[in-house]
Amino acid sequence: MxxxxxxxxxxxxxxxxxxxxxxxxxxxxxxxxxxxxxxxxxxxxxxxxxxxxxxxxxxxxxxxxxxxxxxxxxxxxxxxxxxxxLPLKTRSMLNLAMISVLNRPHELRTHIKGALTNGVTRDEIREIFLQVAIYAGVPAAVDSFRIAGEAFAELDRG
Incomplete structure (x- = not known):
């Protein structure tokens, strides 16, 4: 053949x-x-x-x-x-944790804003980053809190 x-x-x-x-x-x-x-x-x-x-x-x-x-x-x-x-809100919460751990500040800022759009509250974002502190280290959480604060301030200014 x-x-x-x-x-x-x-x-x-x-x-x-x-x-x-x-x-x-x-x-x-x-x-x-x-x-x-x-x-x-x-x-x-x-x-x-x-x-x-x-x-x-x-x-x-x-x-x-x-x-x-x-x-x-x-x-x-x-x-x-x-x-x-998975609902978009859950995907956003997962992304915040993963991007925080990966130390990708530009993407984290973008996804913090997206998470808020998807219904994640500021309190929930805080809890995500506290969880990051325990499992990925305080430095990752410190940077994530700083970036979140900047993103919140930018959104509050309009």
């Missing part, structure tokens, strides 16, 4: 084999799903961190950073944040 393709199947004038048509159909469906996931991600991302923030991030993307923006929008926000098993 030969695994080489039939030369006639490679001829552009002949009918494509059934497997080829099935593969094309699967690719087309995957592209449609990707667009749907991207659009869902774009909507969730905009709702959580703000349309202005998202529009700026996408507008400033260049050839180098656009693939990252697409990945973040489609997979992070569309495929994961778009799942229904």
């Amino acid at each position: 030969s695994l080489r393709p039939n030369p006639a199947a490679l001829d552009g004038d002949c009918a494509k084999p059934l497997w080829f048509a099935v593969a094309q159909d699967l690719v087309a469906k995957e592209r449609t799903l990707d667009r749907e996931t991207y659009q869902r991600g774009l909507a969730i991302r905009s709702a959580v961190v703000g349309e202005e923030y998202v529009n700026k991030a996408l507008a400033e993307a260049d050839d180098f950073t656009k693939p990252l923006q697409d990945l973040v929008t489609e997979y992070c926000w569309g495929a994961v944040w778009g799942r229904e098993e």
Whole structure:
């Protein structure tokens, strides 16, 4: 049995084999799903961190950073944040703890604002960072409290 393709199947004038048509159909469906996931991600991302923030991030993307923006929008926000098993508020609370532990101040500031949008209270944010102090260390919590205070002040100023 030969695994080489039939030369006639490679001829552009002949009918494509059934497997080829099935593969094309699967690719087309995957592209449609990707667009749907991207659009869902774009909507969730905009709702959580703000349309202005998202529009700026996408507008400033260049050839180098656009693939990252697409990945973040489609997979992070569309495929994961778009799942229904956890409410957005819970996802925000998890993110605050993880980002705090990872010491990512810019992302933490963004997600503190998003958490408030998703219904996380300032008291709950404080409790998250107290929990971080116990399990990830006081320095991580100190920085997180400082960033939260700055974010709260910025929001209070309007």
